[in-house]
Amino acid sequence: MKSCIHTFCLFLTFLLPHQFALSQVDEVDGPHFFTAMKTTANSIQRFYFIPGANYYGKQAPNIFxxxxxxxxxxxxxxxxxxxxxxxxxLPLANVGWALLHGQQPVRHPDKNRKVRLAFNRIIDDTTDQTDQITIISSSFGSVLASQLAIKLALHYESETLQPEINLIFGASMVNKDSALFQELKKLQQKELINYIVYDELQDPGDNVTGMCGKSMLQAFSNAFRMTCVFGGNYLGQPSILNNHPYKGHIHWQRTQSMDKGKEFVRVILIDYELAGPQVKERALEVLSPDR
Structure with a gap:
């Protein structure tokens, strides 16, 4: 099984194109027109973003x-x-890791380099007074965010002060029927995890959503079928190798979208009001069509 997985990853490494050149990046009118809200010394909330697999790709960062x-x-x-x-x-290394770890909680998270690095980053960055941790993720990041949230929740379970943990999944590779997602729901029922935002940030028609499936075999089977699409579409989409910004796979199209980035902000700060009413009002102002 491992040799088959290794062969498939090598196959993808040769085939996967680099992300479409973002010639528009210099033209993106980002939100430089407003002043950052000043945080105070007693701030007790933290927001973390775990990006997708191509974060360090040749043409990164993308518009999203x-x-x-x-x-x-x-x-x-x-x-x-x-x-x-x-x-x-190497983006394919990130994708391969997600396909291998996107079905169930890892048995020894302390021995898993990616989980350990993410966990230590948050522990080092927070204090006993931190009462809210929101983990935002996209694509590959949803798998790491899931494993990280489980480790954080179990870590804080024995602590006197337990921060609320919120999870934001966009274009998620994690399947809602998987043991991994069900473990998150169990921790939510035990009040060790607060919000799990999933449905609001999936793109209709994106077959990357839930592609890790319920088993490793299903994950790699999905990846193979999404890659090797001949003479048509798979589940309504062209090959994941087609990264044209307008005609390619929708998972690539979203990386070129300012609107998708704004949608994340709207859901997190306005719909769920995770940073409080003052930040919500400011977000409403800067996201206004009149700005």
Whole structure:
């Protein structure tokens, strides 16, 4: 089984094109027109973004990441951080990791490098007074966010002060029927995890959503069928190798979208009001069509 997985990953490495050149990036009018809200010394909330597999790709960053992170940095100031240390510089290594770990909780998270790095980053960045941790994720990041949230929840279970843990899944590779997602729901029932935002940020027609399935075999089977599409579409989409920004796979199209980045901000800060009413009002102002 492992040799088959290795062969398939090598196959994808040769086939997968680099992300479509973002010639528009210099033209993106990011949210530089507003002043970041000042955080105070007693701030007790933290927001973390775990990006997708291609975060370090040749043409990165993409418009989605630029938009999302610019708005969150502007609205949240020092309360917003990007967790990029666990990501490999090779996108296919990140995808392979997600396919291998996207079905159930890892047995020994302390021995898993990506989970350990993400966990240590949050522990080092927070204090006993931190009462809310929101983990925002996209694509590959949803798998790491899931494993990270489980480790955090179990870590804080024995603590006197337990911060609320919120999970935001966009274009998620994690399947809602998997043991991994069901473990998150169990922790939510035990009040160790607060919000799990999933349905609001999936793109209709994106067959990347839930592609990790319920088993490793199902994950790699889905990946193979999404890659090797001949003479048509698979589940309504062209091959995942087709990264044209307008005619390609919808998972690639979303990376070129400012609107998708704004949608994340709207759901997190306005719909769920995770940073409080003042930040909600500011977000409403900067996302207004009149701006």
């Amino acid at each position: 990441n630029i938009t999302l992170c610019s708005y969150l940095e502007g609205l949240l100031g020092n309360d917003f951080k990007i967790i990029d240390e666990p990501l490999s510089k």
